[in-house]
Amino acid sequence: MGKLIKKTLLAAAAAFVLLLAVLFVRAWRYAAHAEPQGAVEQAGAASEPVDSAAVTRLAEAVRIPTITYADSAPKISEFKKLHALIERSYPLIHARMRREIVDSGALLYTWRGSDTTLAPVLLMGHQDVVPIEPGTEKNWKHAPFSGDVAGGDIWGRGTLDDKGAVFGLLEAAESLLKRGVQPRRTVMFSFGHTEEGAGAAAGDAARLLESRHVHPWFVMDEGGALGENLVPGVPGLVAVVGVAEKGYLSLRLTAHGEGGHSSMPHRESAVSVLADAVGKVQRTLLPARLNGATLAMFNTLGPLMPFSRRVIMANLWLFEPMLTRMLSQLPSGNAMVRTTTAVTMMNAGIKDNVVPSTATAVVNFRLLPGDSVAWVTSRVKAIIGDERVSVEPLGGGGREATGVSPEDAEGFKIIAQCIRDVFPGARVSPYLVMAATDAQNFYRVSPDVYRFAPIVAKNETLSLIHGTNERVGVQNYLTGVRFYRHLIEVASR
DSSP states (O other): OHHHHHHHHHHHHHHHHHHHHHHHHHHHHHHTTTTOOEEEEEEETTOOOOOOOOHHHHHHHHHHBBOOOOOOOOOOHHHHHHHHHHHHHHHHHHHHHHEEEEETTEEEEEEOOSSSTSSSSSEEOOBBBOOOOTOOOOGOOOTTOOOOOTTTTSSSSSTTTTHHHHHHHHHHHHHHTTTTOOOOOOEEEESSSSSTOOHHHHHHHHHHHHHHOOOSEEEEOOOOOEEEEETTTOOSEEEEEEEEEEEEEEEEEEEEOOOOTTOOSSSOOOHHHHHHHHHHHHSSSBBBBOOOOHHHHHHGGGGOHHHHHHHHHHTTTHHHHHHHHHHHHHHHHHHHHHHEEEEEEEESSSSTTTTTTTEEEEEEEEEETOOOHHHHHHHHHHHOTTTTTTEETTTSBBBBBOOOOOTTTTHHHHHHHHHHHHHHHHOOEEEEEEEEOOGGGGGGGGGGGGEOOOOOOTTTHHTTTTTTTHHHHHHHHHHHHHHHHHHHHTTTT
């Protein structure tokens, strides 16, 4: 019996040593897949300086309040002012390109290439901005629509989201036209004016291209960025390029009960029934998994991590459950691996001494690719398990997550190489975009849809987007213009 136990322990020890050997060897080999540091900046458009007047033109654009409101149509008169500024600022674009206005305010430019048999490149941005939260105006160091240039920054709503991209692309194209550049491949620009709302204008633009049988080689919109130590454990500058977007669904939960005077309440009310339902939904996390864009990001950046983390990343066959649990502890990590649940609105009652017969709540979900609108709706109904609570999608019924655009396609490779050229040493990785962009509409005309804005983000940058004191650094913006210019030149050869 003692010999048997000893043999069993030896066998277990040998198996454990073998397992460790497998884990460490895989981690060692995994590091060999690390992305090279990147090319030295190329000559040409990538290194040429940018006209400093570009800063003045962006500042002028910020002063035009092209706001998208949730409860009303865009104020087209403001967009017309912006269009007039664009036409005045970029005369060669308007002399050499075809300009179309889509859905009353969106702009579609076509720079015809010398070889029209080649599929065009489509580059995007949006003209509209979100409103200023009432009561926060006094917290701005420079007025929200001042367009002030101070302290090395351009201040105001839209500098980051997303007039910086629109005007950066226009600056890049105008400068190339001044140099006499004639693209071999057609280049198109799509600038929507309803992205901060339903994004209807971008959908119309995509359908227009589809009707003309225009299928871009690749599409690039806003959505990604660069940052120092952007991904924990990966040193240096990292650039993330969105290859997919999460879906969007808001469900209205409506509970019904006996109303009446609060002096003689029933044991349960619509409010208490709703509270129980909301609590169940909030507490029950939807399944977590690593797939698609998130898995691609870890496969790209994992080899750059310290050895202890590489052991985990190189052996997800064993450690995936542990990794998803770790990621789930942080809001940003949790959003990467599951469909998120956020209770955003609740409403009930008309007076403090009246028990309401109806109570409602809205729960917002950001859908992981692979989780459908129908599945999430059905799952929420099952979680609540109470016939007194109805569950109905808001608005148009939600939006499915997009497909995952390939990282081995030429479009992604060109974007990645241009990033390395303009930002030497930057590591480039695919990633999953948590929010929504106009790019989601263009899968109908191209499978290769990417999201990247050439902005080096700091820790506070995310809070500035849609927030107080939105601004972009002058040099940050001018470098972004260089990137756009280089991308246009390389992609249109």
